[in-house]
Amino acid sequence: MFSSIQELSEKLDAAKYVTDPVTLKVIYLAAQMQKPVLAEGPPGSGKTELAKVVALAADTTIERLQCYEGLNEEKAIGKFDESLQRLYLNTQGSTASASWASLRRDLHTLEFFQEGPLLRALLCEKPCVLLIDEIDKVSEEFEAELLEILSDWQLSIPKIGTIKAKSKPFVVLTSNEIRRIGDPLRRRSLYLRFEHPTIERETQILEKRTADTHAELHGQLAGFAHALRGYTLEKAPSIAEMLDLAEALKVLGVRQISADLRDVLLPLIAKTQNDRKRLLLRDGFESLVYDTQQYSRDGGQTALEQKELVCTERRRY
Numbered sequence: 666m667f668s669s670i671q672e673l674s675e676k677l678d679a680a681k682y683v684t685d686p687v688t689l690k691v692i693y694l695a696a697q698m699q700k701p702v703l704a705e706g707p708p709g710s711g712k713t714e715l716a717k718v719v720a721l722a723a724d725t726t727i728e729r730l731q732c733y734e735g736l737n738e739e740k741a742i743g744k745f746d747e748s749l750q751r752l753y754l755n756t757q758g759s760t761a762s763a764s765w766a767s768l769r770r771d772l773h774t775l776e777f778f779q780e781g782p783l784l785r786a787l788l789c790e791k792p793c794v795l796l797i798d799e800i801d802k803v804s805e806e807f808e809a810e811l812l813e814i815l816s817d818w819q820l821s822i823p824k825i826g827t828i829k830a831k832s833k834p835f836v837v838l839t840s841n842e843i844r845r846i847g848d849p850l851r852r853r854s855l856y857l858r859f860e861h862p863t864i865e866r867e868t869q870i871l872e873k874r875t876a877d878t879h880a881e882l883h884g885q886l887a888g889f890a891h892a893l894r895g896y897t898l899e900k901a902p903s904i905a906e907m908l909d910l911a912e913a914l915k916v917l918g919v920r921q922i923s924a925d926l927r928d929v930l931l932p933l934i935a936k937t938q939n940d941r942k943r944l945l946l947r948d949g950f951e952s953l954v955y956d957t958q959q960y961s962r963d964g965g966q967t968a969l970e971q972k973e974l975v976c977t978e979r980r981r982y
Contacts, residue, residue: 676722701836706859709903716796716837743781888961
């Protein structure tokens, strides 16, 4: 997919993706070694975005398997199209030359199979990106079924047989840690830990992704996100939601986050009733705005951290 780390870095930069040297090298190694990447961390920390930008950087398609409780092989791999099979039987079964053996053989081919995302990823002529999103929501049994594709790059389908990959996809598995992913899958993957970004990094993300907004808002929004995530909300804001907030402030023509914007911003930042109630408290939103100003000014240091830093400096002398 990528001839060098430098090429990957340039393409990710063109895709407006902010990364660090370690993540950059892991992505490059995964592409070269044809290993899955297991991206684990809290919701909204940018794990799914990794798959999207790799597909954009490689100029290829993305096949997405969205995991959920009860996901089965039919949804992931595919199933036979029974209506198409019946139509074929009705049209070919009446011919004199047709035999049951040949009809049965014809019916159990990929021509009569509705392909799911896992199979489509293996049948791509050009390597695609396969995103297996929120794998921690599926059962251990289904997780075990993925080992064949991630180890041997093939799928065994009843009545059809073994389908080998035409090309090996770049695989990204994401986990929000609802359930611990099993060791067999971990052994086959390169591991990336995701956390919510620092104020400095989120400022860079906002600068790249919302370049047409007021420049002074980037640091404020990063500080605001940091304050919100430290406010023990039920649903901490994701990076994508902060990008939406930047777009909303642009539409409103706002250049500074202030307490009087509370009611306008609540639908964008409070996504549960309990979070809404907390932010509607008299001092709730005002304290967030105050923390935002402090964080955006000093790059995320709390008052306690600043005090400890001052004490450390004094002891030096």
